[in-house]
Amino acid sequence: MKPVVVENIVQKYRIKKTVVDALKGISFTVEKGELFGIIGPDGAGKTSLFRILTTLLLAESGNAWVDGFDVVKDYKEIRNRIGYMPGKFSLYQDLSVQENLEFFATIFNTSIEENYDLIKDIYQQIEPFKDRKAGALSGGMKQKLALCCALIHKPSVLFLDEPTTGVDAVSRKEFWEMLHRLKEQGITILVSTAYMDEASLCDRVALIQKGEILSINTPDGIIGQFEKPLWAIKAKEMYPLMNAIKDDPEVESCYPFGQYHHVVFKTQENSKQKLENIARAGHYTNVEIEAIKPNIEDCFMALMED
Amino acid sequence: MEKVITAKDLTKKFGDFTAVDRINFDVQKGEIFGFLGANGAGKTTAMRMLCGLLLPTSGQATVAGFDVYKQNEQIKQNIGYMSQKFSLYEDLTITENIRFYGGIYGLSNDRIKEKTAQLIKQLHLEGQEKTLVKALPLGWKQKLAFSIAIVHEPAIVFLDEPTGGVDPITRREFWGLIYEASARGITIFVTTHYMDEAEYCNRVSIMVDGRIDALDTPANLKKDYSADSMDEVFLHLARKAVRTGD
Numbered sequence: 001m002k003p004v005v006v007e008n009i010v011q012k013y014r015i016k017k018t019v020v021d022a023l024k025g026i027s028f029t030v031e032k033g034e035l036f037g038i039i040g041p042d043g044a045g046k047t048s049l050f051r052i053l054t055t056l057l058l059a060e061s062g063n064a065w066v067d068g069f070d071v072v073k074d075y076k077e078i079r080n081r082i083g084y085m086p087g088k089f090s091l092y093q094d095l096s097v098q099e100n101l102e103f104f105a106t107i108f109n110t111s112i113e114e115n116y117d118l119i120k121d122i123y124q125q126i127e128p129f130k131d132r133k134a135g136a137l138s139g140g141m142k143q144k145l146a147l148c149c150a151l152i153h154k155p156s157v158l159f160l161d162e163p164t165t166g167v168d169a170v171s172r173k174e175f176w177e178m179l180h181r182l183k184e185q186g187i188t189i190l191v192s193t194a195y196m197d198e199a200s201l202c203d204r205v206a207l208i209q210k211g212e213i214l215s216i217n218t219p220d221g222i223i224g225q226f227e228k229p230l231w232a233i234k235a236k237e238m239y240p241l242m243n244a245i246k247d248d249p250e251v252e253s254c255y256p257f258g259q260y261h262h263v264v265f266k267t268q269e270n271s272k273q274k275l276e277n278i279a280r281a282g283h284y285t286n287v288e289i290e291a292i293k294p295n296i297e298d299c300f301m302a303l304m305e306d
Numbered sequence: 307m308e309k310v311i312t313a314k315d316l317t318k319k320f321g322d323f324t325a326v327d328r329i330n331f332d333v334q335k336g337e338i339f340g341f342l343g344a345n346g347a348g349k350t351t352a353m354r355m356l357c358g359l360l361l362p363t364s365g366q367a368t369v370a371g372f373d374v375y376k377q378n379e380q381i382k383q384n385i386g387y388m389s390q391k392f393s394l395y396e397d398l399t400i401t402e403n404i405r406f407y408g409g410i411y412g413l414s415n416d417r418i419k420e421k422t423a424q425l426i427k428q429l430h431l432e433g434q435e436k437t438l439v440k441a442l443p444l445g446w447k448q449k450l451a452f453s454i455a456i457v458h459e460p461a462i463v464f465l466d467e468p469t470g471g472v473d474p475i476t477r478r479e480f481w482g483l484i485y486e487a488s489a490r491g492i493t494i495f496v497t498t499h500y501m502d503e504a505e506y507c508n509r510v511s512i513m514v515d516g517r518i519d520a521l522d523t524p525a526n527l528k529k530d531y532s533a534d535s536m537d538e539v540f541l542h543l544a545r546k547a548v549r550t551g552d
């Protein structure tokens with residue numbers, strides 16, 4: 001059986017009389033040794049899904065198996081086999097770096113020495129601070145310690161819930177490099193993120209929004225599903241230009257992307273000319289238009305609109 | 307061009323640690339200015355000095371024409387501030403939050419009423435006036451928080467990582483509000499971890515170890531560092547950092 005199998009999982013939360021549908025019947029499987037990304041904004045259902053798969057929350061309905069074990073019946077087996085790094089820093093703040101690591105090793109009946117090769121690369125970066133209390137570490141170091149603690153028993157599947165939220169671009173890049181090295185050692189990794197640009201670093205991704213999976217594919221496959229030509233336009237007067245494009249009845253969508261606006265038309269004939277006409281009519285200056293390849297954000301937004 | 311922020315050799319030391327090390331820059335009226343740097347580079351300290359919350363150790367700075375040493379109360383009245391961590395009162399309703407901040411910034415009752423009606427309409431919150439802020443989706447909270455941060459039409463608004471975690475469409479609606487405010491002449495000073503957002507700014511500065519190591523338009527920075535994206539520019543500069551941590 002595949003390391004993660006999810007079948008029609010539904011989760012609801014009841015707050016007084018309102019019912020919130022956190023997961024609306026989602027299904028997917030993860031292959032052995034795969035780095036699988038769950039990509040979506042806050043409130044999409046990522047954490048609910050992770051809590052169900054790590055046996056910390058019972059789903060309303062549906063089935064799921066991790067490493068071949070049922071998340072409801074075999075929860076004890078699963079807990080012994082997986083590593084879990086929750087989104088909120090959950091180590092013992094008043095224990096030192098080394099004490100935290102020893103604690104988690106002992107809980108899983110192992111020792112730091114036994115699996116040191118797995119965490120060596122990461123642990124060496126925080127070892128100079130091994131006597132410091134975990135609560136006094138910087139964000140990037142906390143994240144590295146949490147990853148070491150989740151790995152110390154050599155888990156078969158690693159669950160990382162938004163490990164890079166609030167972390168700067170340099171630490172994010174280092175973190176993904178660590179994940180790729182772990183993947184090479186055969187660990188199956190499920191990672192969630194709200195940063196769309198991180199999708200390209202995964203083998204496959206599930207784009208998730210409001211409890212539903214919009215698409216599951218490789219990053220290139222997701223981009224390949226974007227069928228309409230995409231135009232990038234810039235001018236000196238970006239804000240009025242955006243309003244003018246949005247007001248044109250032929251335009252399907254126009255979104256700002258930094259220095260450019262990305263534009264899709266409803267019908268594709270002469271679409272470049274149509275864009276040139278809008279720019280000319282408004283007398284915008286320094287206009288540049290080019291055809292571009294969509295990125296994951298373009299795709300996510302197009303899927304959200306469907 | 308009118309300068310809304312000027313900083314000359316602005317420095318802050320904590321004991322023998324130099325958090326902000328002689329930074330120099332100007333921000334023009336209506337400009338969208340991105341203030342980037344890795345965790346621990348000194349962004350928050352610099353921003354606290356500019357908001358009149360922390361006295362510099364040396365150097366000069368003015369914000370909205372007021373001196374950061376002597377006129378910090380005037381600065382506070384003439385700026386707006388929003389961060390993801392703190393902005394609105396969750397247990398007050400939408401209109402109560404507008405009324406509260408309007409009152410804090412000294413708006414008259416009539417003006418508050420007028421502003422409330424205008425914001426509710428602009429943000430399409432009709433019928434939800436009495437909803438508690440904690441019941442709003444994150445994206446709406448952020449848009450409301452931004453609109454309230456500029457309820458008193460300040461000269462400048464400071465945005466400290468304003469858009470984490472929202473979906474890409476909502477994020478763009480938020481930037482739509484920023485563009486609109488900038489077109490009205492409000493200066494935007496924004497920090498973010500999203501390097502693609504740096505490209506929405508007219509100019510960006512990148513702090514490394516307390517210094518400003520680069521300051522230009524995103525297009526020029528990419529050219530200078532032969533990079534395809536601001537992410538590459540940022541990594542190139544921030545990897546030189548000696549300091550680590552928050």
